[in-house]
Amino acid sequence: MPxxxxxxxxxxxxxxxxxxxxxxxxxKNLKEKPEEIALVKVEFERRKSGLQVLEDxxxxxxxxxxxxEVDLQAKEEDILKHNGQLSQLKTNKEYKAKLTEIESLKADKSIIEEKILILFDExxxxxxxxxKEKENLVEEEKKYLAQKKEVEDMVKDLEEKVKVLDNKRKQMVGDISSESLARYERILVGKEGLAMVPVxxxxxxxxxMNVPAQKVNEIQKHDQLIYCESCARILYIEEEL
Ligand SMILES: [Zn+2]
Structure with missing residues (x-):
C-alpha cells in the first residue's frame, strides 16, 4: 500500500x-424506534388488562x-307460608306475633329488593x-398497529441505508492507516458517533473548549493526529485540508 x-x-x-x-x-433510530413501539404496546396491554378487571x-x-334474586324468592315464599299459617292460629297473641314476624320478613324483602335495584344500576x-372501553381499545389497537407498521417499514429502510453506507465505508477506509483508523473508530464509539471535529x-x-495556539500549530504541521485535550476527539482545520 502506498x-x-x-x-x-x-x-x-x-x-x-x-x-x-x-x-x-x-x-440510534434502529435502537430507539422499536423501544418506543414496545412502550406503546405495554400501555395497550395495560389497558386491555384494565378492561379485564372491569369485566370481572x-x-x-x-x-x-x-x-x-334467589334470596328474594325464598323470602317471598316464606312470607306466603307465614300468611297461610295466620288462619290456623288460635290466640290473639299468637296472631299478633305472627304478624310481627311477617312484617319483619317483608322488611327483609324490601332491603333485598333495594339491593337488587342498586345492582341493576351498577x-x-x-x-x-x-x-366504551372496548370501543376505545379498538381505536387504540388500530393506532398501535399503524405505528408498529410504520416503525417496521422505517427499520427496513434504515437497515438498507446502513448496508449501503457500510459498503461505501469499506471502500473508503483502504487509504487510512490501520492505526489511525483504529484510533478514529475507538473515539467514534466513545463519543456518540463524532470523532473528527474542526477547530x-x-x-x-x-x-x-478553547484550542491553544500551540495545538493549532501542531495541527497545521500535519505530521500526526492531534487530539482535543478536553474531549479527546481528533482535531483538524477545515481550510488546511
Ligand atoms: Zn473537544
Whole structure:
C-alpha cells in the first residue's frame, strides 16, 4: 500500500466521519424506534388488562344479583307460608306475633329488593363503561398497529441505508492507516458517533473548549493526529485540508 500522508488521511477520515455520522444516527433510530413501539404496546396491554378487571367486576355483580334474586324468592315464599299459617292460629297473641314476624320478613324483602335495584344500576353502568372501553381499545389497537407498521417499514429502510453506507465505508477506509483508523473508530464509539471535529474560532467544535495556539500549530504541521485535550476527539482545520 502506498504511503498516504497524514493530511490525506485526515481528509479521508473527515469524509468517513460524514458517513459514520449518518450510520450512527440510523443505528440510534434502529435502537430507539422499536423501544418506543414496545412502550406503546405495554400501555395497550395495560389497558386491555384494565378492561379485564372491569369485566370481572361485572361478572361478580351479576353473580351477586342472581344470589339476591334467589334470596328474594325464598323470602317471598316464606312470607306466603307465614300468611297461610295466620288462619290456623288460635290466640290473639299468637296472631299478633305472627304478624310481627311477617312484617319483619317483608322488611327483609324490601332491603333485598333495594339491593337488587342498586345492582341493576351498577351492572348497567359497568356495561356502559365496558362498551366504551372496548370501543376505545379498538381505536387504540388500530393506532398501535399503524405505528408498529410504520416503525417496521422505517427499520427496513434504515437497515438498507446502513448496508449501503457500510459498503461505501469499506471502500473508503483502504487509504487510512490501520492505526489511525483504529484510533478514529475507538473515539467514534466513545463519543456518540463524532470523532473528527474542526477547530472553529479557536475552539473544538465537539466540546467547544478553547484550542491553544500551540495545538493549532501542531495541527497545521500535519505530521500526526492531534487530539482535543478536553474531549479527546481528533482535531483538524477545515481550510488546511
Ligand atoms: Zn473537544
Amino acid at each position: 504511503e498516504v500522508s497524514v493530511r490525506d488521511q485526515i481528509k479521508r477520515l473527515v469524509e468517513l466521519q460524514k458517513i459514520d455520522e449518518e450510520i450512527y444516527e440510523h443505528k 367486576q361485572l361478572k361478580t355483580k351479576q353473580v351477586e344479583r342472581k344470589g339476591k 351492572i348497567d353502568n359497568a356495561d356502559t363503561s365496558i362498551q 472553529a474560532n479557536g475552539s473544538c467544535s465537539g466540546c467547544y
